[in-house]
């Protein structure tokens with residue numbers, strides 16, 4: 001019976017470790033490795049704590065027919081034991097702290113000359129992706145998530161900010177999240193390992209339509225990325241058919257300098273209406289625009 005419980009516990013631990021998601025980016029492989037170290041450290045600590053607790057409960061339980069006031073052997077002042085249970089947790093936390101520092105350095109590293117730089121601006125309740133110097137700006141609207149197209153296998157530089165309240169740029173498969181704060185820019189790099197579409201969303205509750213603040217990042221081969229840029233510049237409204245997955249809906253595209261408000265950190269004038277919905281026509285039944293001035 002006990003052996004069966006042990007096997008079940010071990011199988012659960014191994015299964016949980018295998019369930020951890022691999023990162024889709026090169027940088028966050030280090031985050032994945034750190035997760036593994038934390039997980040297995042926690043598993044060992046749990047095994048020691050629960051194991052010794054169970055042992056004490058079973059071994060030193062009150063025996064049948066024992067007198068009421070009988071106590072197990074009382075031990076005090078075991079110097080080496082006290083040193084061990086102080087030093088070992090300290091050492092464990094110290095090692096985890098150092099490994100976390102190394103991981104942060106990897107995640108926050110920004111090598112020069114990225115293949116693409118994208119200015120990301122969060123606003124209630126969508127995102128603007130601007131490609132400075134390329135003449136391309138993609139702006140989503142509430143219920144119409146925008147798509148960021150980037151070259152796969154190349155270094156991407158993101159400069160993140162917010163036009164109104166605190167939001168957070170989160171792509172679960174990247175194992176990465178960063179806050180978008182008004183008046184502050186947060187920069188980071190990532191290199192997506194394989195072409196594909198990765199969904200992201202705002203991870204900081206920011207108001208009534210927070211749940212509509214989704215977006216996608218589509219990584220394509222570098223040549224296709226250049227073709228996409230040229231096509232956007234030329235004012236085309238749909239990506240090339242070869243690049244469209246069957247379920248994809250073309251993103252609302254606002255060429256730079258045309259319609260729509262700018263969100264480049266300019267403060268919203270007092271009394272201005274919500275910047276949530278640039279004028280993008282849609283026939284989708286799920287798409288909607290937040291009425292101006294309807295902020296909760």
Ligand SMILES: [Cu+2]
Pocket residue numbers: 122166167168202203204205206210213
């Ligand atoms: Cu948000």
